[in-house]
Amino acid sequence: MTYGFPPDTSALRKFTDWFPGVYNASSYAPAVPLDGGTAVREGVAVYSLPLVTLSLPLQGILFCLLVAFIVSYAMSSWRWLPPQPRRLPIIGNLFQLTDKRWLCSRDCKERFGEVMYLDVLGKPTIIFNSLKSASEVLEHRASNSSGRPRLIVTNEILLGGIGIALMDHGELWRRMRRAAHEALTKAAVQRYYPIQTKEATILVSALLANPENREQHFQRTAASAIMSITYDYPTLTSGKEKAVQDIDRILNWASRATVGTSLVEFFPWMIHIPQRFAKWKREALKQAAKRSEIYLRLFNRVKIDLVSVGVRPSFSASLIEHQDRHRLSEREMAYLAGQLYGAGFETTSTSLMWWTLAMVAFPEVQRRAHAELDAVVGRARLPTYADAPRLPYVWAIIREVLRWRPTLRLGLAHRAAEDDWYDGMFIPKGATCMANIWHCNHDRAVFGDDADEFKPERHLGDHGELLPGPKETNQEGHVSFGFGRRACVGRHLANESLFIRTARILWAATLKCGRDENGKEQPPDTNAFVEIGVFTRPQPFDCIITPRFPGVQSILVEERESFED
Numbered sequence: 001m002t003y004g005f006p007p008d009t010s011a012l013r014k015f016t017d018w019f020p021g022v023y024n025a026s027s028y029a030p031a032v033p034l035d036g037g038t039a040v041r042e043g044v045a046v047y048s049l050p051l052v053t054l055s056l057p058l059q060g061i062l063f064c065l066l067v068a069f070i071v072s073y074a075m076s077s078w079r080w081l082p083p084q085p086r087r088l089p090i091i092g093n094l095f096q097l098t099d100k101r102w103l104c105s106r107d108c109k110e111r112f113g114e115v116m117y118l119d120v121l122g123k124p125t126i127i128f129n130s131l132k133s134a135s136e137v138l139e140h141r142a143s144n145s146s147g148r149p150r151l152i153v154t155n156e157i158l159l160g161g162i163g164i165a166l167m168d169h170g171e172l173w174r175r176m177r178r179a180a181h182e183a184l185t186k187a188a189v190q191r192y193y194p195i196q197t198k199e200a201t202i203l204v205s206a207l208l209a210n211p212e213n214r215e216q217h218f219q220r221t222a223a224s225a226i227m228s229i230t231y232d233y234p235t236l237t238s239g240k241e242k243a244v245q246d247i248d249r250i251l252n253w254a255s256r257a258t259v260g261t262s263l264v265e266f267f268p269w270m271i272h273i274p275q276r277f278a279k280w281k282r283e284a285l286k287q288a289a290k291r292s293e294i295y296l297r298l299f300n301r302v303k304i305d306l307v308s309v310g311v312r313p314s315f316s317a318s319l320i321e322h323q324d325r326h327r328l329s330e331r332e333m334a335y336l337a338g339q340l341y342g343a344g345f346e347t348t349s350t351s352l353m354w355w356t357l358a359m360v361a362f363p364e365v366q367r368r369a370h371a372e373l374d375a376v377v378g379r380a381r382l383p384t385y386a387d388a389p390r391l392p393y394v395w396a397i398i399r400e401v402l403r404w405r406p407t408l409r410l411g412l413a414h415r416a417a418e419d420d421w422y423d424g425m426f427i428p429k430g431a432t433c434m435a436n437i438w439h440c441n442h443d444r445a446v447f448g449d450d451a452d453e454f455k456p457e458r459h460l461g462d463h464g465e466l467l468p469g470p471k472e473t474n475q476e477g478h479v480s481f482g483f484g485r486r487a488c489v490g491r492h493l494a495n496e497s498l499f500i501r502t503a504r505i506l507w508a509a510t511l512k513c514g515r516d517e518n519g520k521e522q523p524p525d526t527n528a529f530v531e532i533g534v535f536t537r538p539q540p541f542d543c544i545i546t547p548r549f550p551g552v553q554s555i556l557v558e559e560r561e562s563f564e565d
């Protein structure tokens with residue numbers, strides 16, 4: 001073991017003459033062991049022999065590179081990323097992203113603030129935890145944040161790259177979106193009132209006849225209405241019809257894939273693995289072929305009916321009618337129509353499940369809605385769409401359910417097209433941007449200290465009128481339909497279908513919580529939920545549904561007979 005500088009330090013000494021202060025030999029006077037040519041002071045390696053022996057110009061270059069590195073690091077925008085939770089090697093923050101319970105907790109928001117950064121297997125992901133940050137970046141700067149991140153399995157393989165909800169924004173997405181928007185405006189969805197009204201009546205009758213199968217009834221009604229609206233499909237009686245079962249199967253598969261169960265989303269080179277070595281690829285291609293066959297079969301049925309039966313209102317019929325204007329091919333139209341089922345089915349049925357939970361958990365809210373219906377509609381007939389403007393409390397409940405328990409807690413992912421900044425925090429180009437819809441809807445800065453409580457009155461004015469919601473919520477009172485140019489294109493249809501169904505259920509029935517064997521009431525746990533892919537549903541709970549007054553059944557029967565005419 002030697003002490004002091006290595007024998008030939010002339011190059012080093014020249015270097016220190018040129019760059020005094022960078023390396024000052026005298027400062028190493030109390031040199032500690034030099035081992036293998038390395039000068040060490042107080043246990044820290046400061047210079048290595050190979051460098052000492054380098055020629056002066058090379059040392060200069062290395063030094064400049066070092067300075068350039070330090071300067072570029074100091075100036076790099078990446079230093080200003082939003083706060084990030086502790087991450088694991090390689091997978092980064094994958095577990096945090098998939099843990100909705102933690103992401104939607106007050107602890108998460110308090111510790112990481114308005115905007116949070118997650119590194120998910122190397123993919124930068126920004127989570128907006130406040131309404132202000134989400135609406136600023138995803139709504140007001142929509143031109144930069146309207147893209148979708150690449151989804152290889154669900155979009156590129158399953159939907160051939162033409163899924164309106166999952167494809168990146170571009171010329172084709174714009175044409176599809178315009179076509180969908182035109183057919184689903186507030187005015188356009190009125191043509192589906194007869195379908196919605198009929199479905200609501202069937203739903204109420206089924207709930208009274210068979211309350212224990214409530215979730216199935218909600219799924220049947222959502223599936224049936226969307227099939228009728230999209231394809232003019234006959235009313236589904238059970239939801240077990242083959243066409244629906246087929247779609248459900250492929251949707252379930254896709255929903256699981258969306259949350260990134262497939263590694264290929266993180267390692268895109270895996271797409272080149274031949275099918276015979278990749279089970280996920282074989283399965284995805286099989287599902288894609290099935291999906292294509294179902295979408296084209298359902299769409300062609302409408303085309304044939306248009307010729308043989310004539311035009312009856314449906315989304316597909318309106319696409320065919322305006323095909324030239326929208327410049328969509330047959331396949332694009334068929335896929336656009338098929339996507340509506342996927343987008344509208346689970347969202348609507350799950351919202352009805354949360355609505356039921358709220359009615360059972362908050363009987364005083366139900367009583368007030370019953371009083372409103374008695375005053376406005378009476379007990380001699382069922383409520384209709386014509387009553388809608390005079391039933392603000394029924395509407396306020398719908399808004400509050402969507403705010404209080406959003407079915408898509410993290411919405412759908414957007415993508416930043418260019419580098420962006422929010423409040424001094426860096427949002428890198430290409431980053432996945434997700435609105436934490438749960439935190440946005442529960443934002444105390446907007447909804448007050450009682451943001452976590454279920455209070456439909458917050459949407460009403462002093463005279464009981466429905467108020468426009470805060471401006472950050474597009475005046476809807478919540479942001480459960482998402483943001484900017486990617487916001488839900490089916491929101492009017494969703495609102496109208498929730499209105500007629502919930503108004504009719506409330507008019508006809510009383511919903512109460514279940515009881516234990518001693519007859520004690522068992523209020524449901526309003527925080528418990530189950531995850532179905534990207535959706536959250538309430539955990540199963542008991543609910544007793546009974547007619548509200550003696551005349552209910554006969555009025556329902558009469559109404560159903562009128563549909564059969």
Ligand code: HEM
Binds near residue numbers: 341351408414488490
């Ligand atoms: C309560 C019911 C519903 C909820 C809560 C809901 C929620 C959402 C959300 C959060 C998004 C993503 C928005 C974003 O990226 O910022 C979305 C997109 C979409 N929704 Fe809905 N939705 C509902 C019902 C419907 C219905 C009934 C339809 C159609 C019949 C529909 C069609 C779509 C489509 C096509 C998109 C994709 C839009 C695009 O990417 O351009 N939704 N929805």
